[in-house]
Amino acid sequence: MMFAISLLLFLAGMYLFALAFVVTSFQGLIFVAGILVISLAVFIPVHILRKS
Template identity: 65%
Template sequence: MNIVPFIIALAIFILGMFLFGLAFSVTVFQGAIFIAGILAISLALAIPFHFLRN
């Protein structure tokens, strides 16, 4: 049942991309939002590396 972690990782990856774009359009907390996007994408890549390996 590897589809559930994949769907979760994909959703977190898309959220991270959204946070990247949002960081350039807001007027406050640009750095914090951008770093949150980096952390979200890092987490989205870590899920398949750790949970979906055989």
């Protein structure tokens, strides 16, 4: 279940990356949000699932 959440977060981060190049305002904020979402998607399997 957590792996599916990680995958969805990763895909959402990729969407935010693409969206940052399309919108006319807040490009940097959206891009940074994409980086943070992808970081969270990698954090879950590496740190949380490793302990269980």
